[in-house]
Amino acid sequence: MKILVAVKRVIDYNVQIRVKEDGSGVVTDNVKMSTNPPDDNAIEEAVKIKEAGKASEIIAVTVGEEKAQETVRKALAVGADRGIHVKVDSILEPLAVSKILKKIVEKENPDLVFMGKQAIDDDCNQTGQMLAAHLNWPQATFASKIEVKENSLEVTREVDEGLETIEVNTPAIVTCDLRLNEPRYASLPNIMKAKKKPIEQINASDLGVDTNPRIEHIKIEEPPKRKAGIKVASVEELVQKLKNEAKVI
Amino acid sequence: MSVLLIAEHNNKEVKSFTLNAITAASQIDQDLHVLLIGHNADDVAKSLSEVPLVKKVLHMDNEIYENYIAENYTSAILKHADKYSHIVCSANTFGKNLMPRIAALLDISQVSDIIKVIAPDTFLRPIYAGNAFATVKSNDDKKCITIRPTSFEAAETTGGSAEIEKVDAADKTENTKFVNREEIKSDRPELGTARIVISGGRGLQSGENFKLITDVADKLNAAIGASRAAVDAGYITNEHQVGQTGKVVVPDLYIAVGISGAIQHLAGMKESKVIVAINKDGEAPIFSVADYGLEADLFEALPQFLEELNKLNTIQK
Numbered sequence: 001m002k003i004l005v006a007v008k009r010v011i012d013y014n015v016q017i018r019v020k021e022d023g024s025g026v027v028t029d030n031v032k033m034s035t036n037p038p039d040d041n042a043i044e045e046a047v048k049i050k051e052a053g054k055a056s057e058i059i060a061v062t063v064g065e066e067k068a069q070e071t072v073r074k075a076l077a078v079g080a081d082r083g084i085h086v087k088v089d090s091i092l093e094p095l096a097v098s099k100i101l102k103k104i105v106e107k108e109n110p111d112l113v114f115m116g117k118q119a120i121d122d123d124c125n126q127t128g129q130m131l132a133a134h135l136n137w138p139q140a141t142f143a144s145k146i147e148v149k150e151n152s153l154e155v156t157r158e159v160d161e162g163l164e165t166i167e168v169n170t171p172a173i174v175t176c177d178l179r180l181n182e183p184r185y186a187s188l189p190n191i192m193k194a195k196k197k198p199i200e201q202i203n204a205s206d207l208g209v210d211t212n213p214r215i216e217h218i219k220i221e222e223p224p225k226r227k228a229g230i231k232v233a234s235v236e237e238l239v240q241k242l243k244n245e246a247k248v249i
Numbered sequence: 250m251s252v253l254l255i256a257e258h259n260n261k262e263v264k265s266f267t268l269n270a271i272t273a274a275s276q277i278d279q280d281l282h283v284l285l286i287g288h289n290a291d292d293v294a295k296s297l298s299e300v301p302l303v304k305k306v307l308h309m310d311n312e313i314y315e316n317y318i319a320e321n322y323t324s325a326i327l328k329h330a331d332k333y334s335h336i337v338c339s340a341n342t343f344g345k346n347l348m349p350r351i352a353a354l355l356d357i358s359q360v361s362d363i364i365k366v367i368a369p370d371t372f373l374r375p376i377y378a379g380n381a382f383a384t385v386k387s388n389d390d391k392k393c394i395t396i397r398p399t400s401f402e403a404a405e406t407t408g409g410s411a412e413i414e415k416v417d418a419a420d421k422t423e424n425t426k427f428v429n430r431e432e433i434k435s436d437r438p439e440l441g442t443a444r445i446v447i448s449g450g451r452g453l454q455s456g457e458n459f460k461l462i463t464d465v466a467d468k469l470n471a472a473i474g475a476s477r478a479a480v481d482a483g484y485i486t487n488e489h490q491v492g493q494t495g496k497v498v499v500p501d502l503y504i505a506v507g508i509s510g511a512i513q514h515l516a517g518m519k520e521s522k523v524i525v526a527i528n529k530d531g532e533a534p535i536f537s538v539a540d541y542g543l544e545a546d547l548f549e550a551l552p553q554f555l556e557e558l559n560k561l562n563t564i565q566k
Contacts, residue, residue, distance in 0.1 A: 011377070017380035019381045026381055038494070093358045094349070096358075117494070120493065123361065123376055123378065124359070124362075125349070125361060125362075126352070128349075129348075129349035129350045129353070130350070130352065133323070133349070133350040133353035133354050134354075138320060139319060139350065140425075141319075141345070142342060144487065158488075160341050160342045160343070160441070162430065162433045162486065162487070162488045163430070163431045163487070165430070166425055166426060166428055167425070168424060168425050168426075178477065178494060179487065214358035214388050215358050215386065217385055218371070218385065218386055219383070219384040220381050221382050222382070226519065229524070229536075230541060231542045231543070234543075235545070235550055235553040235554050235557055236553075236557055238541055238557075239554065239558060239561070241541055242523070243561060246502070248502040248522070248523050249445075249558070
């Protein structure tokens with residue numbers, strides 16, 4: 001069984017975002033970038049399935065600018081076998097990314113495609129479902145547990161009410177929740193070894209996919225700031241303030 | 250222009266977030282139709298028809314819709330998509346799972362999680378865990394939109410009398426099967442709609458210690474939330490998680506206890522009207538969004554808090 005894992009390079013989750021003054025976006029120059037956190041869970045799960053002898057090959061794919069390769073390299077260091085970097089010069093919408101991934105799936109014929117449930121930059125939560133739609137494959141989103149069966153997966157999904165379990169026939173798309181597993185760190189020897197693993201580069205423009213933006217970003221701005229609060233000295237004071245000043249209890 | 254809203258329900262009742270989504274949808278265009286896909290859900294159809302903002306209910310009833318499967322819902326919705334300028338639903342796990350599948354098949358670039366309708370093609374949405382707001386304009390002919398429910402008031406539920414039209418079912422997928430759902434039943438208010446939320450974090454140190462939170466929640470008739478750290482540590486189940494990838498809450502009062510205030514947690518609660526933080530680390534980032542901060546050991550502060558609340562006899566329900 002072959003697993004394709006899609007990863008995205010995003011601003012690191014610990015970085016405090018700064019909005020550009022001209023309203024055109026957020027500051028990314030000299031900002032720490034990392035793999036989108038739930039994409040790390042997606043890679044980890046694929047590696048675990050391979051370690052359990054249920055997968056033969058893991059391919060990590062990313063769609064992004066030159067430096068997006070770093071995320072593929074990291075996936076290779078934790079256990080992916082080879083990488084694909086689809087080069088683009090601009091930021092693509094999930095619809096365009098899903099069309100590119102469809103081309104990669106058609107080329108590689110994986111049995112499973114894993115990715116994080118949401119990218120923490122645009123917070124869209126779309127790509128996996130869109131890819132599933134383009135391929136007419138079943139989708140199991142927000143997965144917190146995956147059980148590999150013969151020709152199917154049983155997936156536990158985190159939903160508003162609690163947990164839901166579905167069974168999807170393969171080939172299938174799974175989008176991963178942060179609770180799916182604990183991503184491992186790459187060891188130094190594995191980081192060195194990963195440097196020798198192949199990453200195929202493909203220009204998105206060669207795939208014959210319409211990647212033109214459909215959504216205009218008119219303005220990016222800072223959210224309204226909360227006015228500064230106060231520190232209270234005691235529980236009594238807190239309760240009095242909540243009752244008499246804020247009037248919420 | 251007409252808007253088609255996809256209702257979320259359990260065949261007995263409309264889920265409350267659908268009512269918030271109705272309000273947003275009616276701001277896009279007043280010709281708002283609701284598609285109800287379910288099985289033996291006549292009561293749901295009736296209650297939707299009584300929502301004054303709803304102009305028509307399309308009711309698709311078939312046993313294949315006993316449980317919500319995104320693939321089956323998608324084929325059902327696509328049967329009706331041509332007649333509408335907008336297809337919308339709530340941006341919770343229901344709608345997040347569903348809408349991109351529809352959008353992709355219609356070749357539409359979806360606008361996710363809107364918090365304001367600026368014009369029928371222009372919306373405000375948070376990005377980067379709410380650390381930036383983007384004003385976006387969709388240039389697709391038809392729009393697929395998900396709505397952040399807590400950013401809109403719930404629609405009135407009585408006084409309307411929209412027509413209910415029965416419509417035929419669509420194809421069923423053979424590739425996805427519903428197995429089961431573990432719903433945690435609770436007498437407490439729902440986290441997404443509660444007036445007061447009290448949340449615990451890693452500072453609680455154990456699941457047993459969450460009882461300190463529960464006791465205060467009982468007193469205040471509050472919903473219980475948690476940080477991701479607390480859920481990951483197994484102190485409490487996932488449906489309590491508040492944050493960027495959990496639930497977004499906007500209560501009148503949010504009490505964060507033993508939560509340091511990672512960006513991802515703040516994304517889920519910083520629009521709350523009044524925020525209280527109780528934490529023994531005076532430098533914790535949670536204090537930067539708190540209206541009232543109490544630097545204290547929660548194991549002492551929570552029992553005292555409960556005691557002080559017990560002295561008041563006027564707790565609003």
